[in-house]
Amino acid sequence: MSTKTLQKSLRYRHFEINSRLRYFKPESAKSNKTFAEEISRSLNQKEKSINPKFFYDIKGSELFDDICELPEYYLTRTETNLLKTIGNELEKFVTADMRLVELGSGSAVKTRLLLDVLTKIQNKTEYFPIDISDVLQESSLKLLEGYENLSITGVIDSYEGGLEFVEKYDNKPNLIAFLGSSFGNFTPEFGFAFLQKISSIMKNNDLFFIGLDLIKDKVVLENAYDDSAGITANFNLNILSRINAELNANFVISQFAHYSLYNEKEQRIEMYLRSLEDQKVEIKKANLQLSIEKDELIHTEHSHKYSISQIKNIMHKAGFEIEKIWHDTNKPYALFLASKN
Ligand SMILES: C[S@@+](CC[C@H](N)C(=O)[O-])C[C@H]1O[C@@H](n2cnc3c(N)ncnc32)[C@H](O)[C@@H]1O
Structure with missing residues (x-):
């Protein structure tokens, strides 16, 4: 063609x-419409999530390259x-x-x-x-x-x-x-x-x-997705910075923490962002006002x-x-x- x-x-x-x-x-x-639409849909659920394909703005791609160099990331x-x-x-x-x-x-x-x-x-x-x-x-x-x-x-x-x-x-x-x-x-x-x-x-x-x-x-797996230098945590949190920049949102990054575990039954690493406070977030371009409770988890990735x-x-x-x-x-x-x- x-x-x-x-x-x-x-x-x-x-x-x-x-x-x-x-x-x-x-x-x-x-593509902009897709990002705003997908975020609007996936964060407006009882169990909030963000598709891992959105990790990879330029900063996210750089952080992934850093992950590849980590001793834990075999x-x-x-x-x-x-x-x-x-x-x-x-x-x-x-x-x-x-x-x-x-x-x-x-x-x-x-x-x-x-x-x-x-x-x-x-x-x-x-x-x-x-x-x-x-x-x-x-x-x-x-x-x-x-x-x-x-x-x-x-x-x-x-x-x-x-x-x-x-x-x-x-x-x-x-x-x-x-x-x-x-x-x-x-x-x-x-x-x-x-x-x-x-x-x-x-x-x-x-x-x-x-x-x-x-x-x-399990320990080898869990360490690979929660490294001691905190690079995977930065990679996970960067998704919120991306939403702030591209969808005009006001996530306060320091009010979230990286959390991951290996779920043996489901054979998968589960990765989340855990809210450290009760908080409100507005994502203007997704037309969304969020109330997030302390300890609530936003799912960001599975790795089966x-x-x-x-x-x-x-x-x-x-x-x-x-x-x-x-x-x-x-x-x-x-x-x-x-x-x-
Ligand atoms: C885990 S990295 C792997 C990169 C490289 N293939 C490697 O093995 O190191 C995933 C790559 O796939 C891209 N990616 C993730 N989800 C995608 C999707 N749904 N469609 C197209 N590319 C995607 C990301 O931008 C990233 O560059």
Whole structure:
């Protein structure tokens, strides 16, 4: 489909940065309305919540990068080490015309390990990062410096919006990567529907590559989401600063605290903001006046942990054929490579 038709049918603006980098972004009216509408709905409930996709303004994305460096946050290190060891095996599955599509690309550091595999067998490599955060622009520019035969088409939008874009774009084979265990942020029901969505848009020669954190010791898990330096707390609280700045609200950040726990029965880390006072908050652009009680919790994130057999089962039911699993047993973590079945 031509750029103009894509822009029109999906309501994107198109930015041509240079001959190797362009990106698409939803018209701002559409995205601002969505943020205000979603916040207005999710905070106006008996059990208040904020969708974790709103963590990632520029500051939130920087804080997430700091989290990745923390001694307690084993996820990034473990996944990176796995990726470093599997290049030769992964190479056997990818093809010379395959493009890398990445869901939630963030600062695109681990992306390099996948691009190293593709660029080894390709003269020209195409990369489609999809991320809701504007951080995509900066991380794409940095990637271009390292790979002279790389061209990048970014989509600054939700996973769903980006997948729709990719589906409509062309018929080239895609390696769709979803790293960092971001899948764990979905509820099992929504996660299953999301996997079904991915398999339904995949062509027979596409591949899906997903990195997932597995069930492990409760203390290791809890420390990873409540580090001693307080960076995860800052990341969690930053969502309120973002609402203040973008939706004209008056949250007093010092009147909230980070709170997280591992719920063994539900196999998930639960993350909340706990109110330290009885307080009133106004969010002007969401047209909302809130009364929040002392100790009331605002839910901000779940991070579900699975076993390998659970994932195999879910993926199979969602329409995938698993091609290969790579697994770290020290800090249990796995990479799954799958095709459409
Ligand atoms: C946990 S970080 C992972 C970043 C990177 N993939 C990694 O493994 O380190 C999640 C990334 O996904 C993006 N993201 C979160 N929710 C999203 C959504 N619903 N749609 C699109 N991007 C999303 C965030 O902006 C962030 O860059």
